[in-house]
Amino acid sequence: MWTLIRHPVFGRLFAAQVVALLGTGLLTVALGLLAFDLAGAAAGAVLGTAYAIKMVAYVGLSPVAGALVSNLPRKPVLIMADLVRAVVALSLPFITEVWQIYLAIFLLQTASATFTPAFQATIPDVLEDEDDYARALSLSRLAYDLENLISPALAGLLLLLISYHWLFGGTVIGFGFSALLIWGTVLPLRQPTTSRPFRARLTRGVRIYLATPRLRGLLALTLTAAAASAFVIVNTVVVVRSGFGGTDGDVAIALAAFGGGSMIAALALPALLKRLSDRPVMMTGAALLTALMALQAFVTATWPMFLLFWALTGLGYSATLTPQGRLLRRSAHAEDRQSVFTAQFALSHVCWLVTYPLAGNAMTAWGMAPTMGILAxxxxxxxxxxxxxxPEGDPVVVTHSHDDLPDDHPHLAGGGHRHAHPLVIDDEHHAWPTHG
Known part of the structure; x- marks a missing residue:
């Protein structure tokens, strides 16, 4: 898996992802502490609202941004989005009111809604081999886990020396380095695409996504993952500081436990996915998350038990979501890949749009046990x-009929109206066949 880092293009993109996420990890810790300073015990509600605003930006703006930049070269799009994020992050240390948190989060995530789907859709073009791509997804998951493991640990060390306000500077540096690395990388050219009107580009990815059974299942599993991760992200600072009477460093330790569990799963997945298909692995991860939430609705955890629960939640979360890139790649032609990744980005964040405010406001109103019961x-x-x-099985090659196409249509050449091939939703296949 680690040999991929030596790939001349993927290695630079992976490095860009790592440094950006290190900065984002510092932002997560600093933002939680800032919210606690401004709102005290109501910090969970503030963060819940802030992350709900983040989700609104993702859900509402990512399809629009994706359609607007769909025909533009990816490199300048990625660089500009990184630079916008760096400028917004630069303003965060000067926030003194809760509403300013909300505004900064909206602007920051608007840029991320442009950057992330374009970045994710670039990786399959760089790594065409299926096994290499599976390993790249695990490496990408590990990069995200750095946000929950190394960044909080680094934040804990820095907090011994400086105020948390200075942690926002690390976010600026992370986005700046990411832009610099992408600028120095030669990205593959876009595949030629059919010219489509803006409205068609806006809705194409969502239409393909919702017409594909495995992707509908992915969206449902994302809801389970969002329920578990929303509590971790929104309420860890409240549970640790108010519930356990912990310090800022203890908050970082708890987030690191979650990241550590996720990292263990990510390291194991490439080998596991050679023996098992994506569905049982992802279903098992989601079942683990649901069981953990239900257990915590009835069990009052000690500090060591709480850290174990957080580590297991990270493991289940990674097992549920890390293989999603394989499903997306399998479900679209190369020219539609960015549209489908954008659709996943927008639709999946509808789940967090529900669970972030639910986790924050339920915790503020009723406490941890009832909130865990609701999220379970x-x-x-x-x-x-x-x-x-x-459904189980989920074949790639599907036998189907084209009664709607004329006999001389190019798609029927050599196969006739009833034939079998790897099926994706496209101009010739508007719906998934349910019979035959």
Whole structure:
């Protein structure tokens, strides 16, 4: 897996992702402490609202941004988005009011709504081999885990020497280095695409996504993952500081436990996915998350038990979501890949749009146990929906009929109206066949 880092293009993109996420990890810790300073015990509600605003930007703006930049070269799009994020992050140390947090988060995540789908869609073009791409997804998951492991540990060390306000400077540096690394990378040229009107570009990815059974199942599993991760992200600072009477360093340790569990899963997944298909691995991860949330609704954890729960939650979270790139790649032609990645980015964040404010406001109103019970119910709904929406087997090659196409249509050449091939939703396949 680590040999991919020596790849001349992927290695630079991976490095750009790592430094940007290190900066984002410092932002997560600093933002939680800033919210606690401004709102005290109500910090969970503030962070819940802030992350809900983040989700609104992701859900509402990522399809629009994706359609606007779909025909532009990816390199300048990625660089400009990084630079905008750096400028916004530069303003964060000067925030003195809660509403300013909300405004900064909206601007920051608007740029991320442009950057992230374009970045994710670039990796399959760089690594065409399926095994290499699976390893790249695990490396990408590990990079995200650095946000939950190394960044909090680094933040804990820095907090011994400086005020948390200075941690925002690390975010600026991370985005700046990311832009610099991308600027020095030769990215593959876009595949030629069919010229489509803006409205078609805006909705194409969502249409492909919602018409594909495995992707509908992915969306349901994302709801389960969002229920578990929302509590971790929004309420860790409240549980540790108010519940356990811990320090800022203890908050970093708790977040590192979550990241450590996720990292263990990411390291194990490339080998595991050679023996098992994506569906059982992702279903098992979602079942673990649901069981952990239900258990914590009834068990009052000690500090060591709490850290174990957080580590297991990280493991289940990574097992549920890390393989998603394989499903997206399998479900679209190269020319539609960015549209489908953008659709996943927008639709999946609808889940966090629900769970972030739910986790924050329920924690403020009722405490940890009832909140975990509510989120466990949400997670169970996602898991049960996935079992119905994503049938077992999930073949790549599907036998189907084209009664709507004329006999001389190029797609029928050599196969006739009824044939079999790797199926994705496209101009010739508007719906997934349910019979035959």
């Amino acid at each position: 119910a949400v997670g169970a709904i996602g898991l049960l929906a996935a079992t119905r929406l994503w």
